[in-house]
Amino acid sequence: MLSERRLEVLRAIVQDYVxxxxxxxxxxxxxxxxxxxxxxxxxxxMAVLEEEGFIAQPHTSAGRxxxxxxxxxxxxxxxxxxxxxxxxxxAIQNFLDGAVDLDDVVGRTVRLLAxxxxxxxxxxxxxxxxxxxxxxxxxxxxxARLMLVLITDxxxxxxxxxxxxxxxxxTSLADLRARLNSRVVGRRFSDVPxxxxxxxxxxxxxxxxxxxxxxxxxxETLVEETEERLIIGGTSNLTRFGHDFPVxxxxxxxxxEEQVVLLKLLGEATDxxxxxxxxxxxxxxxxxxxxxxxxxxGSGDEAVAKLGVVGPTRMDYPGTMGAVRAVARYVxxxxxxx
Amino acid sequence: MLSERRLEVLRAIVQDYVxxxxxxxxxxxxxxxxxxxxxxxxxxxMAVLEEEGFIAQPHTSAGRxxxxxxxxxxxxxxxxxxxxxxxxxxAIQNFLDGAVDLDDVVGRTVRLLAxxxxxxxxxxxxxxxxxxxxxxxxxxxxxARLMLVLITDxxxxxxxxxxxxxxxxxTSLADLRARLNSRVVGRRFSDVPxxxxxxxxxxxxxxxxxxxxxxxxxxETLVEETEERLIIGGTSNLTRFGHDFPVxxxxxxxxxEEQVVLLKLLGEATDxxxxxxxxxxxxxxxxxxxxxxxxxxGSGDEAVAKLGVVGPTRMDYPGTMGAVRAVARYVxxxxxxx
DNA sequence: CCTGGCACTCTGCGCGTTCGAGTGCCAGCA
DNA sequence: TGCTGGCACTCGAACGCGCAGAGTGCCAGG
Numbered sequence: 001m002l003s004e005r006r007l008e009v010l011r012a013i014v015q016d017y018v019x020x021x022x023x024x025x026x027x028x029x030x031x032x033x034x035x036x037x038x039x040x041x042x043x044x045x046m047a048v049l050e051e052e053g054f055i056a057q058p059h060t061s062a063g064r065x066x067x068x069x070x071x072x073x074x075x076x077x078x079x080x081x082x083x084x085x086x087x088x089x090x091a092i093q094n095f096l097d098g099a100v101d102l103d104d105v106v107g108r109t110v111r112l113l114a115x116x117x118x119x120x121x122x123x124x125x126x127x128x129x130x131x132x133x134x135x136x137x138x139x140x141x142x143x144a145r146l147m148l149v150l151i152t153d154x155x156x157x158x159x160x161x162x163x164x165x166x167x168x169x170x171t172s173l174a175d176l177r178a179r180l181n182s183r184v185v186g187r188r189f190s191d192v193p194x195x196x197x198x199x200x201x202x203x204x205x206x207x208x209x210x211x212x213x214x215x216x217x218x219x220e221t222l223v224e225e226t227e228e229r230l231i232i233g234g235t236s237n238l239t240r241f242g243h244d245f246p247v248x249x250x251x252x253x254x255x256x257e258e259q260v261v262l263l264k265l266l267g268e269a270t271d272x273x274x275x276x277x278x279x280x281x282x283x284x285x286x287x288x289x290x291x292x293x294x295x296x297x298g299s300g301d302e303a304v305a306k307l308g309v310v311g312p313t314r315m316d317y318p319g320t321m322g323a324v325r326a327v328a329r330y331v332x333x334x335x336x337x338x
Numbered sequence: 339m340l341s342e343r344r345l346e347v348l349r350a351i352v353q354d355y356v357x358x359x360x361x362x363x364x365x366x367x368x369x370x371x372x373x374x375x376x377x378x379x380x381x382x383x384m385a386v387l388e389e390e391g392f393i394a395q396p397h398t399s400a401g402r403x404x405x406x407x408x409x410x411x412x413x414x415x416x417x418x419x420x421x422x423x424x425x426x427x428x429a430i431q432n433f434l435d436g437a438v439d440l441d442d443v444v445g446r447t448v449r450l451l452a453x454x455x456x457x458x459x460x461x462x463x464x465x466x467x468x469x470x471x472x473x474x475x476x477x478x479x480x481x482a483r484l485m486l487v488l489i490t491d492x493x494x495x496x497x498x499x500x501x502x503x504x505x506x507x508x509t510s511l512a513d514l515r516a517r518l519n520s521r522v523v524g525r526r527f528s529d530v531p532x533x534x535x536x537x538x539x540x541x542x543x544x545x546x547x548x549x550x551x552x553x554x555x556x557x558e559t560l561v562e563e564t565e566e567r568l569i570i571g572g573t574s575n576l577t578r579f580g581h582d583f584p585v586x587x588x589x590x591x592x593x594x595e596e597q598v599v600l601l602k603l604l605g606e607a608t609d610x611x612x613x614x615x616x617x618x619x620x621x622x623x624x625x626x627x628x629x630x631x632x633x634x635x636g637s638g639d640e641a642v643a644k645l646g647v648v649g650p651t652r653m654d655y656p657g658t659m660g661a662v663r664a665v666a667r668y669v670x671x672x673x674x675x676x
Numbered sequence: 677c678c679t680g681g682c683a684c685t686c687t688g689c690g691c692g693t694t695c696g697a698g699t700g701c702c703a704g705c706a
Numbered sequence: 707t708g709c710t711g712g713c714a715c716t717c718g719a720a721c722g723c724g725c726a727g728a729g730t731g732c733c734a735g736g
Contacts, residue, residue: 025729038679043730061686061729101498135477137487149475149487149495157487157497160439235573236591239584246577246584253574363698376710381699399698399717679736686729692722699716706709 002052008035009045010054011078014066018316021242023063068279068313071291075276075317082318084326088116092330099334102126102156106231109307109331114234116323119311120256122294124230124266126156126304126335133184133192136218138177143167146210148217160217165209172207176214189222228263228305232256241312248312251286256310261286266294266306274321279313289313293320297328299335307331346373347383348392349416352404356654359580361401406617406651409629413614413655420656422664426454430668437672440464440494444569447645447669452572454661457649458594460632462568462604464492464642464673471522471530476515476552481505484548486555492642492673498555503547510545514552527560566601566643570594579650586650589624594648599625604632604644612659617651627651631658635666637673645669 002010012033016024026039026046035042046064049055054070057063066074084092095112099105106123113121137149146162179202183195196218200211235256238249255261261284268277274295280288291313296303307328309320350371354362364377364384373380384402387393392408395401404412422430433450437443444461451459475487484500517540521533534556538549573594576587593599599622606615612633618626629651634641646662 023729027729039729040679040681041677044678047731057730059686061684063729134479135485137475137477139473139475139489141472147473147489149489151477151485151487151497157495159489159495233595236588236595239588239591249587250574250577253577257571257574361698365698377698378710378712379708382709385700395699397716397718399696399715401698677736679734681733681735683732684730686727688727689725691724694721695719697716697718699714701714702712704710704712706707 002048005035005037006045006049007073007078008033009042010049010066010070011074013046013049013055013064014070014074014078017065018314021314023058023065025063028063065314068281071278071313071317072281075278079318081274081325082322084322088323089326092116092326096330096334105331105334109327110231110233113307113309113323113327114237116327117309117311117320118234118240119237119309119315119320120232120234120252121307121309122230122232122256122262122266123307124228124263124305126298131156131304132186132188135185136177136180138173138180138214140168140170140173146173146214148214148221150218150221158221160221162214162217164213166206168207168210172203172210176203176207176211180218192222193219230259230262230266232262234309237311242314248289252290252310255284255286265292265310266308274325275308276317276321291315291317293317293324295324295328297332297335299332304335343373343375344383344387345411345416346371347380348387348404348408349412351384351387351393351402352408352412352416355403356652359652361396361403363401366401406619409616409651409655410619413616417656419612419663420660422660426661427664430454430664434668434672440492443669443672447665448569448571451645451647451661451665452575454665455647455649455658456572456578457575457647457653457658458570458572458590459645459647460568460570460594460600460604461645462566462601462643464494464636469494469642470524470526472524474515474518474522474556476511476518478506478508478511484511484552486552486559488556488559492637496559498559500552500555502551504544506545506548510541510548514541514545514549518556530560531557568597568600568604570600572647575649580652586627590628590648593622593624603630603648604646612663613646614655614659629653629655631655631662633662633666635670635673637670642673 009029012029012035013024016029016032026042029035029042030037030039046055050057050064053067054073055064056067058065092112096105096108099108106125110121110123113123131152133150134153135151137151139147139149141147144164144167146164146168148160148162150158179199180196184192187195196215199215200208203211235253238252239245241248265282265284268275274293277292279291282288282290282292287310289312290310292308292310294306294308296306298304308324311320347367350367350373351362354367354370364380367373367380368375368377384393388395388402391405392411393402394405396403430450434443434446437446444463448459448461451461469490469492471488472491473489475489477485477487479485482502482505484502484506486498486500488496517537518534522530525533534553537553538546541549573591576590577583579586603620603622606613612631615630617629620626620628620630625648627650628648630646630648632644632646634644636642645666647658649658
């Protein structure tokens with residue numbers, strides 16, 4: 001086990017390196033932090049920390065920089081979550097309160113998060129898996145052409161065109177609409193399939209084909225839209241990556257373009273608490289030089305989606321975590337209100 | 339006026355520079371292109387071209403590179419639009435044909451364009467200004483809470499919550515829905531306001547407040563959604579910018595994040611033909627080192643929105659223009675079918 | 677277990693030199 | 707008049723060198 005002071009040294013190294021972006025030496029450490037010991041002692045501690053794999057030196061006669069393992073220890077044991085200042089909190093609230101619809105909420109959130117953390121922000125649209133149906137609407141566009149509109153409790157709307165196998169009368173349409181709604185409104189998406197299973201049987205034989213078609217489109221929509229969408233912002237913050245950013249930036253930009261990768265990234269953060277993935281802890285290779293801070297958010301107690309930021313491993317963890325957590329809370333609040 | 343051969347020299351310089359990304363000298367030119375003259379002659383021509391401002395040398399003893407003015411001449415007079423190969427055309431069609439809804443079409447388009455041109459792609463959502471109303475739907479979520487759903491002929495759906503000043507009965511609701519639709523379906527957005535102006539008068543006084551509210555929300559939605567949205571893709575292609583990309587990339591990323599800037603950018607391309615803005619021709623400073631190739635697309639003859647790419651001024655103009663034009667055509671086709 | 681001292685090892689920087697690509701100019705030739 | 711070969715010149719890129727400074731590891735002493 002590492003002594004108290006050695007941990008203190010590690011903390012100091014992380015803080016200084018995050019601040020200056022340059023390897024930090026023993027002398028500089030003792031000058032900037034009141035460790036109460038001499039540089040020589042610090043050097044010994046550093047030697048131990050290096051042996052344990054928490055820090056490393058880029059070249060023989062340079063200062064030390066934290067390794068992924070070092071950051072991990074820092075995040076787990078040495079750093080708390082820095083609460084935001086109250087002006088910041090107010091700014092968040094004001095900014096988010098201006099949103100008019102779901103798209104706007106998500107859009108504002110991503111901008112806000114990027115600005116606050118000065119990093120790349122990723123926000124996942126509220127998932128539909130846990131959502132409930134608020135309303136299903138059927139419109140007749142032409143004798144054999146319908147439009148299905150699905151409205152969720154998170155305010156999201158999905159629509160699909162349907163070509164019917166046979167003309168479908170207005171009364172049948174009204175009937176189907178009414179029955180559909182009476183069965184599924186307020187229910188979870190996952191419950192819908194077996195709730196509508198027997199609907200075709202209660203219609204005239206000439207309408208059954210159409211009803212089946214409508215139902216299959218509805219179910220398909222539920223499944224398809226469970227593949228969550230997300231948006232990102234603040235990519236220009238990637239230029240803050242450091243002096244070697246030209247080489248780091250490409251794989252990151254590529255990873256950010258792959259929704260699948262990002263979804264997996266956020267998805268990995270399973271529990272509703274905050275998740276921090278540091279450097280090589282990220283499965284995707286392109287993100288081996290980045291850290292991801294993610295947290296779930298939702299309108300109630302349950303998390304319906306995730307949001308987070310992607311930045312260099314050399315990031316201000318306490319501050320970033322604080323910002324991410326705060327934003328997630330406020331978004332949840334906004335969502336609950338609407 | 340420049341002689342035929344001098345133009346040929348300029349063309350050769352542009353082509354070589356685009357290919358090699360390095361200043362091109364007189365000797366290399368004569369070796370790679372059958373100009374039929376000696377390097378010395380080419381040097382004289384270069385001197386003239388430089389005096390006229392079409393090319394420049396980074397430092398005294400280096401080769402020449404084209405200036406914005408040089409590219410402009412190249413695009414206007416020397417280069418055609420390179421048609422795509424038929425495998426490419428087929429690939430485009432196959433890729434776009436798989437789209438299921440509007441979001442998907444736009445998403446696929448931006449990916450396709452980025453891949454094809456290896457540059458940053460920008461696609462604007464079909465504008466609503468010229469759109470017509472396909473259907474207006476009103477749903478009752480609670481006694482005094484309505485949801486308005488607007489469906490356009492481009493397949494787009496917008497929804498808004500409405501808090502009514504007074505409870506609104508189901509019959510009134512059906513009535514309003516029917517009257518609204520009979521008046522606005524098939525009409526242009528711009529015509530809607532005066533078409534619904536007198537609607538409140540035909541309702542019972544107790545319902546008039548709600549009707550007015552609904553109408554104002556509807557009109558508001560029309561106006562708001564005229565501010566077109568757009569999406570971008572292929573930002574990782576920015577790393578292809580060249581050796582000096584670290585310094586160029588930041589302002590570009592920043593500009594790309596500002597929807598307003600991009601909308602203006604595409605908007606400037608007024609006519610339905612293809613527009614090429616080169617370097618300083620772009621109003622936005624951050625894009626002074628980039629060129630923008632944009633073109634309108636639409637389901638009919640009229641362009642309903644724009645799409646294009648943003649890349650370094652040092653780009654393959656004929657190829658890029660060919661790809662942009664081809665993609666725009668196919669998207670228009672897809673839109674017309676659905 | 678901490679500390680001061682000392683020798684050692686790197687990197688980064690500035691400087692001068694060389695090398696070569698590319699130019700401009702000029703005299704000669706069709 | 708216009709093209710060509712030749713020649714001197716310029717200037718940036720690359721290389722080697724030496725130096726200064728930061729940082730280390732180790733050791734002997736408190």
